[in-house]
Amino acid sequence: MSEFIVAIDGPAGSGKSSVSKQVANEIGFGYLDTGAAYRALAWAVQNLPEFSLDRLEQVDLDKEFDYQISLDPKSYRVSVGHTDVTAAIRDNAIAESVSKVAKLPFVRSFMKRLTQRLVEQHSAPGVVVEGRDITTVVFPDAQIRLLLTASEEVRLKRRSAELSVATAQSLAKQVSERDKSDLKVVDFMTPAPGVELVDSSELNFEETVAAVRKLIGR
Numbered sequence: 001m002s003e004f005i006v007a008i009d010g011p012a013g014s015g016k017s018s019v020s021k022q023v024a025n026e027i028g029f030g031y032l033d034t035g036a037a038y039r040a041l042a043w044a045v046q047n048l049p050e051f052s053l054d055r056l057e058q059v060d061l062d063k064e065f066d067y068q069i070s071l072d073p074k075s076y077r078v079s080v081g082h083t084d085v086t087a088a089i090r091d092n093a094i095a096e097s098v099s100k101v102a103k104l105p106f107v108r109s110f111m112k113r114l115t116q117r118l119v120e121q122h123s124a125p126g127v128v129v130e131g132r133d134i135t136t137v138v139f140p141d142a143q144i145r146l147l148l149t150a151s152e153e154v155r156l157k158r159r160s161a162e163l164s165v166a167t168a169q170s171l172a173k174q175v176s177e178r179d180k181s182d183l184k185v186v187d188f189m190t191p192a193p194g195v196e197l198v199d200s201s202e203l204n205f206e207e208t209v210a211a212v213r214k215l216i217g218r
């Protein structure tokens with residue numbers, strides 16, 4: 001069982017996934033991307049008739065949603081049943097529909113149980129866990145709790161660096177709308193009491209990783 005939990009929250013485009021993964025890699029911890037489970041459930045809603053949105057509340061997710069994710073920061077894999085959904089959950093269609101699933105209270109309480117169980121079962125000395133409500137709802141007692149932010153401008157720039165202008169504009173709209181929609185569920189821009197703020201607006205990737213490691217003390 002993992003004893004040491006580093007909980008990291010942050011908005012879309014804050015770099016929390018890549019920073020968390022790199023930190024986990026460097027300090028020999030497991031890495032858990034909790035957004036992947038929300039995305040995988042949104043994928044199931046779109047692709048598996050038994051998970052249709054209007055009947056989802058009647059599904060016993062603990063029994064029926066066969067979700068697996070690797071906590072090894074060097075090999076990231078996500079599957080539902082026998083289907084590898086690692087690439088599929090990054091599709092635009094999923095990014096657009098995931099908020100609908102994430103706002104459902106019964107989904108959130110299922111995800112809390114799922115996340116706690118995945119971390120508990122992992123054998124590494126510690127786990128870096130990232131996602132919107134991780135410092136406040138899922139692991140309020142984690143040894144280290146951080147909120148990773150960056151200004152909206154910087155977050156959009158990072159996300160659109162490799163895209164065409166038209167795609168970048170539609171991405172800007174999507175990220176800002178997703179933030180607004182997610183904000184109704186979880187306030188991830190203001191650190192909760194006891195949560196340390198890491199603002200990466202002025203930091204590059206390596207500097208952000210170093211700032212996080214300094215706070216963890218490893």
Ligand code: DC
Nearest residue numbers: 034035036038098099102131132133
């Ligand atoms: O971090 P991400 O973009 O992969 O997250 C996907 C969606 O899941 C996004 O709408 C936020 C939501 N989410 C959440 O509500 N709580 C979490 N712990 C992780 C993700």
